[in-house]
Amino acid sequence: xxKVTQSSRYLVKRTGEKVFLECVQDxxxxxxxxxxxxxxxxxxxxxxxxDVKMKEKGDIPEGYSVSREKKERFSLILESASTNQTSxxxxxxxxxxxxxxxxxxxPGTRLTVT
Amino acid sequence: AQxxxxxxxxxxxxxxxxxxxxxxxxxxxxxxxxxxxxxxxSGEMIFLIYQGSYDEQNATEGRYSLNFxxxxxxxxxxxxxxxxxxxxxxxxxxxxxxxxYQLIWGAGTKLIIKP
Numbered sequence: 143x144x145k146v147t148q149s150s151r152y153l154v155k156r157t158g159e160k161v162f163l164e165c166v167q168d169x170x171x172x173x174x175x176x177x178x179x180x181x182x183x184x185x186x187x188x189x190x191x192x193d194v195k196m197k198e199k200g201d202i203p204e205g206y207s208v209s210r211e212k213k214e215r216f217s218l219i220l221e222s223a224s225t226n227q228t229s230x231x232x233x234x235x236x237x238x239x240x241x242x243x244x245x246x247x248x249p250g251t252r253l254t255v256t
Numbered sequence: 257a258q259x260x261x262x263x264x265x266x267x268x269x270x271x272x273x274x275x276x277x278x279x280x281x282x283x284x285x286x287x288x289x290x291x292x293x294x295x296x297x298s299g300e301m302i303f304l305i306y307q308g309s310y311d312e313q314n315a316t317e318g319r320y321s322l323n324f325x326x327x328x329x330x331x332x333x334x335x336x337x338x339x340x341x342x343x344x345x346x347x348x349x350x351x352x353x354x355x356x357y358q359l360i361w362g363a364g365t366k367l368i369i370k371p
Contacts, residue, residue, distance in 0.1 A: 151299075175358075182265075184347060184361040200358075232301060243351055244291060245359060247301035 145169070146248035148233050154254045161220040163251050165233030172238035174216035175245060176200075176208060179230040191216055192238060223255045258283045260348050260362035268368050269338050276323070277333040277365050279348035285309075288352050290331040291359065292322065295345040304346075307331060343369045 149164035165174065173192050177185040177200075187200030189208040197208050205227060209217045216235075220227055230252050234245040259282040269275040281290065292304040307315045307322045315322040323332040335342055345366050349359040 182363055184260075184363040185349075185359075186361075187358060190358065230299065232299075234301070243289065244303045244306060245301075246303070247293075250299040252299070 146233060146235055146246050148231075148248040148251050150251050151249060152252050152254075154256065155220075155223050156256055157224060159220075159223050159255075161223050161253065161255075163218040163220075163231055163233075163253070165216045165218070165235075165248055166214050167216075167235040167246070167248075168214065169235065169246070170213065171235035171246075172213070173236045173245075174210065175234040175236075176206075176216065176218045177232045177234065178202070178227075179232055179250075185232065188218065223253075225255050227253065228255045229253060258285075258350065258352060258360050260350050260360055262348055262362035262365050264365045265363075266366040266368070268370055270370050271340060272337055275335045275338050275342075275367065277335075277346050277348075277367065279331045279333065279362060281329050281331060281348075281350050283329075283350065283352065285352050288350055290322070290324070291349040291351070292320070292331075292333045293347045293349065294342075295347065295364075297344070301347070305333070338369050340369050340371060343367060 146167045175190040176188045191197045191210045207219045232250045233248040236245045261280045288309045290307045294302045305317045305320045307324045319336045321334045345364045347364045348362040
């Protein structure tokens with residue numbers, strides 16, 4: 143089974159702190175994604191990566207950065223956390239060359255910024 | 257612009273009844289894929305079913321089936337014989353085969369199964 147793990151299920155940080163969210167997948171997937179999920183808005187893509195050291199902006203990259211130094215690990219960084227970044231963060235991975243390209247998700251990190 | 261619309265924010269269904277969750281999509285591409293995911297209260301997104309735009313048969317996976325009506329641009333999820341464990345958020349999503357890395361998501365439908 144595909145396993146995607148995220149470093150924390152719940153996280154509470156203060157405004158202005160630098161926050162790291164880690165995601166690891168064990169199925170050698172090329173693609174990795176970071177989403178945030180807010181009620182009524184569905185999932186919105188923050189960043190994705192299709193290879194080591196490669197990254198592409200999604201729909202809402204402002205206030206975030208990412209790092210992919212190894213194929214299995216994709217990190218989301220909040221340089222200076224703000225209260226409007228309180229949300230559920232979901233990491234996902236997928237294969238690159240196999241239809242239907244379904245994404246496999248981690249359990250999510252519920253981040254609260256106070 | 258590509259878009260997924262789920263018009264039912266919430267639904268209540270009696271246990272053992274069938275339920276249909278609506279999903280309409282908008283794309284000008286001829287090649288695309290449609291997905292349904294389930295998100296229980298635990299938070300993890302679970303892939304349920306997939307339909308390719310060129311698939312002539314409606315996709316089925318156990319109690320899940322996808323009612324694909326291409327001309328109407330709809331991809332409704334049908335759950336037969338609902339169970340209490342089906343209570344969850346359900347999301348419809350679409351991928352464009354030209355940009356196969358990304359999914360476009362609907363806002364979701366919260367399904368509650370009543371005993």
